Amino acid sequence: MVHRTFSPFLLYIATAMVISGWWYVAFAQPMTNPAPPTPFTTRTPLHLPSPQYLSYLSPMARSDIQKALAGDVALMTKLMTEWDVDARILENYDLIGVRRLSRQGFIKAQMIGRQLERNIEEELVALRRKFCEEEVCDDEGERFVLDAPLRRYLPQTYISASFLLALTEPENIVAIPSGLRDQTELYPPSLTNRIPLDIDRYNAESIFQSKPEVAFVAHYSLPSTLQVLRSQGIPLFTLKSINTLPEIHSAITRVGHVIDRPLEAELLTLFMESAMLAIDNHVLAMGRTLSEEHGTPKVMFLNYHAQFSLPTPRTLTGQLLDRMTAHHQFAFVYSDQASSDDWTIPMEQEKLVRHDPDCLVIASSNSKALQAQIRATPSFSELSANKEEKIYFVDGNVFDSPTQYIVLAYYDLAKVLVDATSPYAR
Amino acid sequence: MGLSRKNLPFYLLFGLILLVGTCVTLTTGATPWPEVWKGVLGHFSGDSMGWNPLLDERLPRLIVLLCTGASLAVSGAILQSLFHNPLASPSVLGISCGGCLMVTMVFILEWHFHYPYAVPLAAFAGCLLTLLLVYGLSYRKGGVQIAALVLTGIAISSVLLAIQGAISYALRDRWEIIQTITEWEAGSASDRSWKHVHMQLPLTIVGLAGSWIYCKEINILALGDEEATNLGVEVAKVRWRLFLCVALLTGGAIAAMGIIAFFGLVLPHLIRKITGPDNQRLIPLTILAGSATLLALDLFLRTFGIRALTIGNISAILGGIFFLLMLFGFRRESGLMRASSC
Numbered sequence: 001m002v003h004r005t006f007s008p009f010l011l012y013i014a015t016a017m018v019i020s021g022w023w024y025v026a027f028a029q030p031m032t033n034p035a036p037p038t039p040f041t042t043r044t045p046l047h048l049p050s051p052q053y054l055s056y057l058s059p060m061a062r063s064d065i066q067k068a069l070a071g072d073v074a075l076m077t078k079l080m081t082e083w084d085v086d087a088r089i090l091e092n093y094d095l096i097g098v099r100r101l102s103r104q105g106f107i108k109a110q111m112i113g114r115q116l117e118r119n120i121e122e123e124l125v126a127l128r129r130k131f132c133e134e135e136v137c138d139d140e141g142e143r144f145v146l147d148a149p150l151r152r153y154l155p156q157t158y159i160s161a162s163f164l165l166a167l168t169e170p171e172n173i174v175a176i177p178s179g180l181r182d183q184t185e186l187y188p189p190s191l192t193n194r195i196p197l198d199i200d201r202y203n204a205e206s207i208f209q210s211k212p213e214v215a216f217v218a219h220y221s222l223p224s225t226l227q228v229l230r231s232q233g234i235p236l237f238t239l240k241s242i243n244t245l246p247e248i249h250s251a252i253t254r255v256g257h258v259i260d261r262p263l264e265a266e267l268l269t270l271f272m273e274s275a276m277l278a279i280d281n282h283v284l285a286m287g288r289t290l291s292e293e294h295g296t297p298k299v300m301f302l303n304y305h306a307q308f309s310l311p312t313p314r315t316l317t318g319q320l321l322d323r324m325t326a327h328h329q330f331a332f333v334y335s336d337q338a339s340s341d342d343w344t345i346p347m348e349q350e351k352l353v354r355h356d357p358d359c360l361v362i363a364s365s366n367s368k369a370l371q372a373q374i375r376a377t378p379s380f381s382e383l384s385a386n387k388e389e390k391i392y393f394v395d396g397n398v399f400d401s402p403t404q405y406i407v408l409a410y411y412d413l414a415k416v417l418v419d420a421t422s423p424y425a426r
Numbered sequence: 427m428g429l430s431r432k433n434l435p436f437y438l439l440f441g442l443i444l445l446v447g448t449c450v451t452l453t454t455g456a457t458p459w460p461e462v463w464k465g466v467l468g469h470f471s472g473d474s475m476g477w478n479p480l481l482d483e484r485l486p487r488l489i490v491l492l493c494t495g496a497s498l499a500v501s502g503a504i505l506q507s508l509f510h511n512p513l514a515s516p517s518v519l520g521i522s523c524g525g526c527l528m529v530t531m532v533f534i535l536e537w538h539f540h541y542p543y544a545v546p547l548a549a550f551a552g553c554l555l556t557l558l559l560v561y562g563l564s565y566r567k568g569g570v571q572i573a574a575l576v577l578t579g580i581a582i583s584s585v586l587l588a589i590q591g592a593i594s595y596a597l598r599d600r601w602e603i604i605q606t607i608t609e610w611e612a613g614s615a616s617d618r619s620w621k622h623v624h625m626q627l628p629l630t631i632v633g634l635a636g637s638w639i640y641c642k643e644i645n646i647l648a649l650g651d652e653e654a655t656n657l658g659v660e661v662a663k664v665r666w667r668l669f670l671c672v673a674l675l676t677g678g679a680i681a682a683m684g685i686i687a688f689f690g691l692v693l694p695h696l697i698r699k700i701t702g703p704d705n706q707r708l709i710p711l712t713i714l715a716g717s718a719t720l721l722a723l724d725l726f727l728r729t730f731g732i733r734a735l736t737i738g739n740i741s742a743i744l745g746g747i748f749f750l751l752m753l754f755g756f757r758r759e760s761g762l763m764r765a766s767s768c
Contacts, residue, residue: 019628026624027543179599305602306609307617346733348616350479354456365602369539379477396602
């Protein structure tokens with residue numbers, strides 16, 4: 001037989017050489033269609049004289065918005081004032097579609113801000129008590145009677161921890177999920193280090209000894225953990241899935257009432273609303289490039305986890321895209337195969353090339369590395385977005401985050417769209 | 427030779443499925459066919475060197491599906507014959523667990539961003555290293571016993587699964603990595619490119635060639651080690667080479683498509699019912715049937731736009747159901763035989 005004529009050693013060597021030789025020929029040679037190096041983040045803006053009103057608008061820095069969303073009351077009221085003025089300036093220049101917080105909402109926010117900044121702690125306690133609801137319902141329908149203020153809190157989930165870190169002092173929080181400490185860009189160590197304990201089963205006794213007065217849990221919390229908390233006599237406040245902006249506001253408000261911070265919660269929700277409107281106004285003010293004959297730019301937003309997928313309006317990201325579409329003339333590409341049950345639609349490269357968006361926004365947890373990978377993918381070189389240098393990367397951790405930081409996601413989205421389409425982008 | 431009059435209808439059937447599946451795969455997609463064909467002609471005439479859906483996505487996907495289906499099916503057939511055990515599959519030696527663990531490490535270290543071939547290389551390397559480990563641990567002075575191999579493989583599988591579970595638990599807060607791993611593990615034929623083809627094809631060719639060359643020896647090994655030795659078969663050497671072929675085939679399949687469960691367990695059973703236990707007939711038809719079946723599954727998912735399941739999920743579900751039906755059929759037959767013998 002054939003195989004008997006070869007010594008085993010030679011057979012293995014020959015086999016290994018065939019395989020490695022094939023790989024060498026296949027992978028060592030340069031690609032026949034090398035993708036041109038694409039500077040994804042830089043682009044020469046068109047040189048057009050910017051409208052005069054742009055020079056009067058507030059700078060709207062992301063870092064300021066993030067700091068305010070973390071609970072900086074003074075900054076919140078300052079920014080809301082600036083944005084209100086921005087809106088009036090734009091209205092003065094007869095821009096159509098300018099929106100701002102209602103007069104009542106704005107006044108309320110300013111009044112709350114002033115009370116929180118000026119009053120001493122004892123007066124604030126009395127004030128909060130005055131505005132606190134008598135009872136609040138959680139998502140399981142459990143009624144929480146708020147006859148006495150609760151002072152020590154245990155957030156079992158990232159969402160509730162995010163709310164609590166913005167609404168109250170870290171010293172009132174008994175423990176946080178350990179993974180929250182890794183998100184240093186949103187939750188700096190200077191804040192999280194003030195909370196000594198992590199939520200894990202080894203700390204159950206320490207957590208119990210810290211005597212939390214309420215635990216914020218979710219429907220996906222481990223049943224055994226919930227049972228232990230109940231047996232320790234700790235009331236559970238359940239926040240189920242938060243999938244829309246109104247649900248985020250409602251959750252913040254209810255959490256605020258439970259922890260005796262109704263004013264802070266009200267201010268935070270008003271600030272979120274004001275920020276979204278301000279972002280809309282800035283997008284409106286920056287206008288859009290592409291003269292009339294170019295039409296509405298086609299924008300595609302993709303998530304990346306091992307493969308690309310399109311978010312549907314069921315997700316928070318999809319709702320942000322819908323909002324951007326409703327208020328500004330961007331045409332977001334959605335799959336015609338999406339059903340009401342889909343959260344995301346896988347997007348194969350052929351479909352991506354077929355859609356050929358004018359602008360491509362990709363959300364990923366590692367944007368820098370993904371850029372290199374995309375450069376090596378031949379199909380991306382076919383895209384108009386690539387040829388026009390309009391492929392943008394945003395932080396995937398912020399998108400679909402059902403916390404107050406969803407505002408940052410909207411900011412990032414607006415920034416890339418303005419950069420892609422505005423002649424005045426800086 | 428593999429082809430016999432009795433098997434001919436099945437060859438024709440699977441051949442037809444393969445032919446129709448190939449035509450449908452290559453001609454259907456988001457881009458209309460006239461545009462695709464124009465691009466192809468332009469590519470070959472040198473007018474257009476850009477990315478083409480047919481040449482750069484559909485054709486690589488087709489090749490990967492055919493190779494993976496054939497690889498997994500033949501791997502299962504070989505292992506079932508070698509172990510004399512109908513439950514044997516590529517996972518019994520822990521090969522697929524090893525590949526999966528290596529790919530998990532690549533995702534955690536984010537090497538897949540920096541080195542485009544990290545995932546398929548890791549999958550293949552994991553499969554090969556696991557085979558070497560299992561073989562090394564079960565080697566005794568007299569050689570490798572089948573029972574020791576199976577037990578070692580199961581033990582190594584358990585250890586590797588436990589390690590993977592521990593890693594997943596440690597990363598439970600990093601939801602984006604968990605999502606990436608979950609998507610990869612589910613098995614998919616989407617966005618396969620020529621790099622996947624070039625990674626898998628040499629492994630598949632060598633693996634299938636080795637399987638075919640030794641199919642006569644596999645028949646002899648089914649008689650038992652002593653009998654095989656008496657008939658002139660170098661048992662240890664042949665067995666080692668066959669396991670190496672299985673590692674190459676499984677590694678290539680995992681490298682190209684991720685985990686496709688149950689495929690290597692159920693399909694050889696079905697084909698064995700048609701061809702009988704003779705591996706000279708079994709292996710060729712298994713190659714054809716494996717390719718055709720996986721291609722058909724992929725087309726089924728694409729045609730009906732089923733996004734909730736991947737090809738790995740549906741293979742596991744259908745494979746499990748088929749296996750249960752086969753078991754019930756087997757138990758009924760044994761019951762009837764027992765009743766008639768009484």
